[in-house]
Amino acid sequence: MIIGILGKGGVGKSTLATQIALFMSKQNHVLAIDADHNIDFIYNLNRGSLPEMQYLGNSKKELFDYLEIDNDLQYKKIDLANINKRFSFSLDNIDPFTGEHICKLQSGLYALAAGEQNNDVLYGKACSHSLSAPLKIYLPLLEVKDGECVILDEKAGADGASTGVITGVDVCVIVTDASLHGTKTAKQIAGLLDFYNVPYVFVLNKVIDSEDVTFGKGALGQKDLFHFGTHKDIMRKPGILIDEWQEGLKNLVDNIKSKINGDRLTRSIEKFRKQSEYEANIN
Numbered sequence: 001m002i003i004g005i006l007g008k009g010g011v012g013k014s015t016l017a018t019q020i021a022l023f024m025s026k027q028n029h030v031l032a033i034d035a036d037h038n039i040d041f042i043y044n045l046n047r048g049s050l051p052e053m054q055y056l057g058n059s060k061k062e063l064f065d066y067l068e069i070d071n072d073l074q075y076k077k078i079d080l081a082n083i084n085k086r087f088s089f090s091l092d093n094i095d096p097f098t099g100e101h102i103c104k105l106q107s108g109l110y111a112l113a114a115g116e117q118n119n120d121v122l123y124g125k126a127c128s129h130s131l132s133a134p135l136k137i138y139l140p141l142l143e144v145k146d147g148e149c150v151i152l153d154e155k156a157g158a159d160g161a162s163t164g165v166i167t168g169v170d171v172c173v174i175v176t177d178a179s180l181h182g183t184k185t186a187k188q189i190a191g192l193l194d195f196y197n198v199p200y201v202f203v204l205n206k207v208i209d210s211e212d213v214t215f216g217k218g219a220l221g222q223k224d225l226f227h228f229g230t231h232k233d234i235m236r237k238p239g240i241l242i243d244e245w246q247e248g249l250k251n252l253v254d255n256i257k258s259k260i261n262g263d264r265l266t267r268s269i270e271k272f273r274k275q276s277e278y279e280a281n282i283n
Contacts, residue, residue: 002139002150002264003256004166004198007175008185009156012205014040015238016175016228017153021045022241023249024149025109031091031102033152034113035132035165041153042111044238053103055115056138057131066097067137075133077276080140081269089142091150129163139168140268157185161192164275167268171256172200176220178212183219197267199259203252206230226252 003020007013018041021032034041043050056063064071067087069078089098091110102110114132121128132155144150152169154160166172172193176186186202193200204216204227217225231242 001148001171001257001260002142002144002152002169004152004154004160004169004172005175006154006160006166006172006189007156007205008182011175011177011182012228012234013156013175014038014044014153015234016173016203016205017041017151018044018238019228019242019245019249020173020253021109021151022239023246024151024253025106028147028149029091029108029110031110031112031148031150032105033135033150034111035135035152035154035160036156037114037116037128037131039113039116041151042105042113045109045111046105047239051103051105051111053111053113054101055113055118055131056101056134057115058118059097059101060130060134062100063097063134063137066095075136076272076279078137078272080137080265080272083137084141084265084269087141089138091148092143092145129159132163132165135165135168136163136268139165140265142168158188158192161189161196164196164271166193166198167196167271168264169198170260170264172198173203173252173256174200175203175205176216177206178204178208178215178219180219183216186220196271197262199261201226201252201255201259203227226255 005013005017021030024030032041032045061071067083089095102112105111120126174186174189176182202220202222202225204225207227207229213227228245228248233240
């Protein structure tokens with residue numbers, strides 16, 4: 001199962017991703033993927049430091065070489081269906097590309113990151129979205145077995161969904177707080193996920209009282225809403241699993257599992273097909 005975490009900046013997206021990863025790692029092997037250039041997710045899980053690792057954003061050549069793709073080919077022109085007949089990625093029998101890019105944080109918990117802005121981004125040769133672009137290929141082709149879970153912390157705002165990486169996940173968690181802007185962004189993200197046919201669930205974070213829950217339900221049009229409060233350790237010790245959250249996390253994960261609809265490879269192949277058709281029509 002691959003879970004994508006999205007939401008407006010500042011709503012606690014990376015914090016919730018961290019708590020889900022820690023909770024799932026108690027009984028599963030977990031791969032935490034950080035697609036945000038701030039790398040807060042991995043920073044949290046590694047208890048306040050960034051491990052040495054090879055970033056995906058610097059590895060397009062290695063990825064294309066492994067998949068035997070022409071290095072000059074654009075991502076949108078890749079024949080994902082044909083690649084799937086020959087190649088895949090695995091966390092069990094680790095493939096060479098995955099082995100070069102994942103980093104063990106602790107027992108049962110591994111990390112992979114898009115990375116910080118590189119020279120191509122800083123000098124205008126590429127936009128920052130190029131750093132996480134390998135995930136458009138990696139996630140759909142990643143084989144995830146029973147006892148394995150992948151948590152993807154996406155970029156803040158609607159950007160995290162609009163790049164199309166998100167078709168490679170099974171279910172998304174849209175995080176918001178009880179604010180006008182937070183819920184507005186959450187609904188924008190939901191609209192993009194509907195476009196890509198990716199199932200999702202809303203989570204209201206940083207809840208203080210029942211008025212927050214009432215506002216969240218009304219703003220999002222949800223009768224039932226998963227929600228989490230604040231905790232004294234969550235800001236200064238984000239890499240520690242909060243005991244009081246565990247029942248809520250279990251209920252959330254159970255609901256996520258029930259929402260899996262279709263497979264991410266088929267969904268991603270369809271996305272690439274539509275992109276090709278659209279480009280052909282406008283040209």
